[in-house]
Amino acid sequence: MLGQLSVPKNLCLLRLSAIGDVCHAVALVQNIQRQWPETQITWVIGKVEASLIRGLDGVEFVIFDKAAGLKGYRDLREKLKNRQFDVLLHMQVALRASLASLCIPAKVKIGFDSQRAKEGQWLFTNKKIAPQVQPHVLDGFMGFAKALGLEVTPPLWHMPLADDEQLWASEVLSAENTSEKPIAIICPAASKAERNWHAEGYSQTAGYLNSLGFKVVICGGPTTAEKLLAEAIIARSDFSQGDNAIQNLVGQTSLKQLLALLNLAHIVIAPDTGPAHMAVTVETPVVGLYAHSNPKRTGPYRYLQYVVSAYEAAVQVEYNQDVEHLPWGTRVKGADLMAQISVEKVISMFDYVIHKEQL
Numbered sequence: 202m203l204g205q206l207s208v209p210k211n212l213c214l215l216r217l218s219a220i221g222d223v224c225h226a227v228a229l230v231q232n233i234q235r236q237w238p239e240t241q242i243t244w245v246i247g248k249v250e251a252s253l254i255r256g257l258d259g260v261e262f263v264i265f266d267k268a269a270g271l272k273g274y275r276d277l278r279e280k281l282k283n284r285q286f287d288v289l290l291h292m293q294v295a296l297r298a299s300l301a302s303l304c305i306p307a308k309v310k311i312g313f314d315s316q317r318a319k320e321g322q323w324l325f326t327n328k329k330i331a332p333q334v335q336p337h338v339l340d341g342f343m344g345f346a347k348a349l350g351l352e353v354t355p356p357l358w359h360m361p362l363a364d365d366e367q368l369w370a371s372e373v374l375s376a377e378n379t380s381e382k383p384i385a386i387i388c389p390a391a392s393k394a395e396r397n398w399h400a401e402g403y404s405q406t407a408g409y410l411n412s413l414g415f416k417v418v419i420c421g422g423p424t425t426a427e428k429l430l431a432e433a434i435i436a437r438s439d440f441s442q443g444d445n446a447i448q449n450l451v452g453q454t455s456l457k458q459l460l461a462l463l464n465l466a467h468i469v470i471a472p473d474t475g476p477a478h479m480a481v482t483v484e485t486p487v488v489g490l491y492a493h494s495n496p497k498r499t500g501p502y503r504y505l506q507y508v509v510s511a512y513e514a515a516v517q518v519e520y521n522q523d524v525e526h527l528p529w530g531t532r533v534k535g536a537d538l539m540a541q542i543s544v545e546k547v548i549s550m551f552d553y554v555i556h557k558e559q560l
Contacts, residue, residue, distance in 0.1 A: 208240060210240065210287055211287055212243070212290065214229075214244045215244075215292060217298055218250055218293075223253065224482050225339040226292060230242060232357075233346060233351060234259055236352065237351070247265060251264055252457065256363070273301075274300060277305075289310040292345060294317065294318060294322045299325040302325045302326075311329065311330060312325065314332040314333070328348065329348075335498070362461055370464070374416075374465060377416075384415065385407075385417050385469075386417075386468075387418070388420050389472070390474065398472055416444060418449075421452065422452060463480045469488070471501075473496075477501045488551060492515055492533065492542065493539075494533075507550060512524070515533040515535065
């Protein structure tokens with residue numbers, strides 16, 4: 202806790218990326234706002250990430266353009282040169298973020314505890330959050346609330362979605378779903394290809410969801426790899442007519458529009474990728490597929506019980522040790538690890554989720 206500091210007049214949060222982590226940080230921001238409604242909050246954030254949460258109530262965004270090199274730092278310093286914050290929450294350990302923190306005038310700069318303050322982050326802060334034992338990333342972020350002396354409650358999200366964004370999503374989905382089937386969204390691609398499940402697995406899962414009466418929709422970004430994966434999934438599917446056809450929206454949405462789609466979905470399947478965490482913020486159940494990272498640390502927060510994981514087995518093979526004997530957050534390498542996730546386990550998990558959520 203910060204001792205003599207009571208309620209700060211203004212507070213700056215530094216978290217530039219990535220999409221999933223920004224979703225976790227929103228939960229922290231809104232926890233602070235519920236308890237300190239008069240505190241002015243400024244968030245230094247990346248350009249892409251800001252496009253997802255622009256319009257967040259009570260938050261001023263300052264964009265840091267990491268692609269601009271030194272100019273990005275000069276621009277950030279210029280934007281904040283006449284400001285003075287009571288507190289900076291330095292919530293990103295990358296050296297790039299720590300250098301950006303030098304451009305943010307603040308009396309108190311809080312960073313991670315010694316164990317997690319990697320890349321020399323501790324050199325850029327004068328306070329630390331308390332150590333935690335094997336936290337989920339979101340719980341790690343909530344350590345900053347504890348450091349401020351605030352109560353930590355289960356996360357609640359109020360994501361900024363405008364009426365026109367929700368209307369767009371509704372119209373796009375209804376255009377190819379005249380039977381008004383429940384929506385199952387597949388977000389098949391992660392930022393790193395090795396985290397992707399295979400097209401055959403997604404296709405068989407899509408077929409099963411279709412047989413249960415779901416309208417299957419594939420979403421994703423505009424990259425060639427994501428478009429090719431979506432096409433491969435559809436090409437392997439044996440249902441293609443009318444409302445039964447898979448609706449391919451890959452590369453056709455902004456992040457806001459994708460969030461609006463996820464908000465209207467009844468269930469989502471995704472690997473370790475941003476849209477899985479976006480779905481959590483709008484309370485849409487997620488079946489997460491994990492092999493390279495520990496889902497207890499980076500999985501879809503509200504729906505960890507719905508994860509299908511090959512991580513534990515992969516750890517045993519690579520390190521010849523159980524997960525509990527390795528440093529928290531240990532990652533596993535290998536191009537074929539996701540192939541260890543069976544279609545049968547994924548389908549069985551969908552049966553469980555549909556029963557549990559009464560979909």
